Amino acid sequence: MNPVLWTLVQDPAIEEALREAAEPAGIEIRPFANIADALSQPEPEGGAILAIDAAAKLKNYLTVVRRVHRTFFFVDCVVFGPARAADQIERERAAGVDRYISMPLDAEEFAVAFAETASLRRVKSAARLVGRSPAVNEMLRTVLQVAPTEVPVLIEGESGSGKELTARAIHLTSRRADRPFDAVNCGSFAEGVLESELFGHERGSFTGAVSRREGVFERANRGTLLLDEVGEMSLNMQVKLLRVIETGEFMRVGGSQRLHTDVRIVAATNRELETAVERGQFRADLYYRLKVVRIRIPPLRARTEDIPLLVHYFMAQAARRHDKRARSVEPQGMDLLVNYAWPGNVRELANVVDNLTILSREGTIGAAEVEHRLKEQGRTAAFPDLPVRVQRTRDEMERDLILNSLLSLHNDVREILRIARGEAPAAPARWRGYLEVAEDEPRNLEKLEREAIREALAANAGNRRKAARQLGISERTLYRRIREYGLGAGGREAGGD
Structure with missing residues (x-):
C-alpha cells in the first residue's frame, strides 16, 4: 500500500517537484496550511511522507519534526532547505529529519531520493517495522x-x-x-x-x-x-x-x-x-x-537512536492493550533506556515498556522507575540458570510425542463412542488397562510408552523399522526402549509366551 504525501510547503518549485514524483507512483497528495492540521490527522494505514519547506512560516521545523515522531510511528519527514555540509545534514538526521533535500532542487536527484523514501516507507508500514536509523534503512x-x-x-x-x-x-x-x-x-x-x-x-x-x-x-x-x-x-x-x-x-x-x-x-x-x-x-x-x-539484522545496541521511537510505539500499544492511559518518559529515564545494553534486543525492550506502562501510577514515568526496572532486568540476565527447566532432552520430547499421540487417540475414541451410544463405555479391549485412567489418577508415562511400543510392534509383525516410523521416533530410540522395557519380538515381554 502506498504512503500518503503530506505537504507543508510554500515554494511552487517544491510543490511541482513533489507532484511530478508522487502522481506517477499513484501517491495521494494532501497539502496542509499548518502543522496542527497535519497532527490532527489519523495515521494512514500505509504511513505517510511529510514534506516540509524550511523557508515556510514555521517557528522551528525541527520542533515540528520532533512532534511528528512523537505523534506518529509510520511517518517520514523530508525537509527542503538551503545547501548544508555533510556533517550538518547528519545532525539534522539525528534530530529526526529522515531526508534532507538541498535547494535549489536537482530534479533527477530528487526523483531518485523520493522513490527510495517511498519504497522504504512502504516496506516499514507493511511489516509494521519501527525504525529510522541508518542500520535499519x-x-x-x-x-x-x-x-x-x-x-x-x-x-x-x-x-x-x-x-x-x-x-x-x-x-x-x-x-x-x-x-x-x-x-x-x-x-x-x-x-x-x-x-x-x-x-x-x-x-x-x-x-x-x-x-x-x-x-x-x-x-x-x-x-x-x-x-x-x-x-x-x-x-x-x-x-x-x-x-x-x-x-x-x-x-x-x-x-x-x-x-x-x-x-x-x-x-x-x-x-x-x-x-x-x-x-x-x-x-x-x-x-x-x-x-x-x-x-x-542489527542488534538494538547498534541502532540506539531508534529506541525512543520504539519506546513510544510500545507504550502506545501497551496502553491500548491494557486499557491504560498513554504514558511518557522523563528525559533522564529515556537516557537510561537508550544507554542500556538490551541483550534481548527489541523483544526485551517491549517487555520492559509493557511492565513500566502497567505498573506506573503517574502520567510520566520517572527515571527512578526506569532505573529500578532495569536493575531487575540486569539481575535476571545475571542469573540465567534459574530453577526452572526451559529445555528438554530429545528422549523427553519423544516420550511426550508418544504420550500426546496416545491421549489424542484415546480422546477421539471416547468421543466417537459417546456420540454413537450416548454414553461413555469402556475403551476397546486392546487399549483397556492403560488408557482407561480415572480423572484423579496420575497417568504413568512409562506404562503408556511401553504399551504403545508393544502395540506398534504387534501391529507391524515385529518389524522395528516400521514400528519406529509409526511411533514417530528413531530406530535407535526404539531399540533402547525395547531393551529398557524388556520387550521381545512382536512386542511380547522378554521370556513371555
Missing part, C-alpha cells in the same frame, strides 16, 4: 533488492532482533505478497514431530495420526515459508530439506505419493552457521543453498 534496502526475486534468503540476527518481521517484509514486498506466509520454528520440535510439521502425515502413519494433515510446505504453496532457527535442525532433517529445495518434491510422513511445492524459502538463525558447517553440525551444501543472499 540499510538492511531494508537489501530487502527491497532481494524481495522481487525468487532466491532463498538467510536472515542472521540475535534473538529478539526482529528476524520474523524482516521475513514478513520480504514476503510483503515480493510477487507472492497475496499468497500465504507461514513460519515454523525448527528448534521447537523433536525430529519426528518436525518432519510431520514440515511435510505433513498420512492417516495411521504413527500412533495418534487419526487423519491426514498438511505440513507447512503444502500450506505455504506459492507463498513464502520462514524456517526459523534452522541451525537447530538435525543432519537427517537437513538432508530432507535439501531435497525439497533442489527438486520441489516431498512426501508426507507415511505416504508414498510425491507432492510438489512452490515456496520461497526464507531461513533465519541466531547461530553462526559457518562455524556449524566447519564443525560438521550443519551441511555445507544446504548452507550454500539457503545463503544465496544473507541479511544481517
Whole structure:
C-alpha cells in the first residue's frame, strides 16, 4: 500500500517537484496550511511522507519534526532547505529529519531520493517495522533488492532482533505478497514431530495420526515459508530439506505419493552457521543453498537512536492493550533506556515498556522507575540458570510425542463412542488397562510408552523399522526402549509366551 504525501510547503518549485514524483507512483497528495492540521490527522494505514519547506512560516521545523515522531510511528519527514555540509545534514538526521533535500532542487536527484523514501516507507508500514536509523534503512534496502526475486534468503540476527518481521517484509514486498506466509520454528520440535510439521502425515502413519494433515510446505504453496532457527535442525532433517529445495518434491510422513511445492524459502538463525558447517553440525551444501543472499539484522545496541521511537510505539500499544492511559518518559529515564545494553534486543525492550506502562501510577514515568526496572532486568540476565527447566532432552520430547499421540487417540475414541451410544463405555479391549485412567489418577508415562511400543510392534509383525516410523521416533530410540522395557519380538515381554 502506498504512503500518503503530506505537504507543508510554500515554494511552487517544491510543490511541482513533489507532484511530478508522487502522481506517477499513484501517491495521494494532501497539502496542509499548518502543522496542527497535519497532527490532527489519523495515521494512514500505509504511513505517510511529510514534506516540509524550511523557508515556510514555521517557528522551528525541527520542533515540528520532533512532534511528528512523537505523534506518529509510520511517518517520514523530508525537509527542503538551503545547501548544508555533510556533517550538518547528519545532525539534522539525528534530530529526526529522515531526508534532507538541498535547494535549489536537482530534479533527477530528487526523483531518485523520493522513490527510495517511498519504497522504504512502504516496506516499514507493511511489516509494521519501527525504525529510522541508518542500520535499519540499510538492511531494508537489501530487502527491497532481494524481495522481487525468487532466491532463498538467510536472515542472521540475535534473538529478539526482529528476524520474523524482516521475513514478513520480504514476503510483503515480493510477487507472492497475496499468497500465504507461514513460519515454523525448527528448534521447537523433536525430529519426528518436525518432519510431520514440515511435510505433513498420512492417516495411521504413527500412533495418534487419526487423519491426514498438511505440513507447512503444502500450506505455504506459492507463498513464502520462514524456517526459523534452522541451525537447530538435525543432519537427517537437513538432508530432507535439501531435497525439497533442489527438486520441489516431498512426501508426507507415511505416504508414498510425491507432492510438489512452490515456496520461497526464507531461513533465519541466531547461530553462526559457518562455524556449524566447519564443525560438521550443519551441511555445507544446504548452507550454500539457503545463503544465496544473507541479511544481517542489527542488534538494538547498534541502532540506539531508534529506541525512543520504539519506546513510544510500545507504550502506545501497551496502553491500548491494557486499557491504560498513554504514558511518557522523563528525559533522564529515556537516557537510561537508550544507554542500556538490551541483550534481548527489541523483544526485551517491549517487555520492559509493557511492565513500566502497567505498573506506573503517574502520567510520566520517572527515571527512578526506569532505573529500578532495569536493575531487575540486569539481575535476571545475571542469573540465567534459574530453577526452572526451559529445555528438554530429545528422549523427553519423544516420550511426550508418544504420550500426546496416545491421549489424542484415546480422546477421539471416547468421543466417537459417546456420540454413537450416548454414553461413555469402556475403551476397546486392546487399549483397556492403560488408557482407561480415572480423572484423579496420575497417568504413568512409562506404562503408556511401553504399551504403545508393544502395540506398534504387534501391529507391524515385529518389524522395528516400521514400528519406529509409526511411533514417530528413531530406530535407535526404539531399540533402547525395547531393551529398557524388556520387550521381545512382536512386542511380547522378554521370556513371555
